[in-house]
Amino acid sequence: MTSVVILGPNLINQSKGAYHVHKTGCRNLGSYYGAEHNADKNNPMDFDSESEVAHFVFADFEDEMSEADMLGDIYFHNCVVFERENGMVHKPAPNIVPEGHVVIPGAGITVPAKKEETMTITFELYNEDMFLSLEIVTSDPENTLAVLESAPNVRNIKLH
């Protein structure tokens, strides 16, 4: 059993879910102001799993909502760890990370991944008397090539 505080609905910040769940005593509970939150905070409850919390919160909607929908509307802060009867720790289900995105550890935020792939372009800059061999490392080879190709006195452009 893990004692948790369920806050919501009508939270000021609902970007993570209509309901927020914290372990009883979590210091982040201090950031929830207001009388309705006091009522929630003064009413900690024991649960064994995220699933149990979901079915408690959405008890009136069990016919209409799948458990995945229920869980999708509940944010479990990382302070919440449910212990199973056998002593195993039930880790919260990992968030599904969309392709091309990365999770910032600790913050629980998903952001688009930066493309770190770079390519090298070599070319020669010339005039009547001489030429210079130059090299550019770029993460945007298409644009760089377009610029080089439109520039005067540039030849032997090669993408590596």
Ligand SMILES: [Zn+2]
């Ligand atoms: Zn917490």
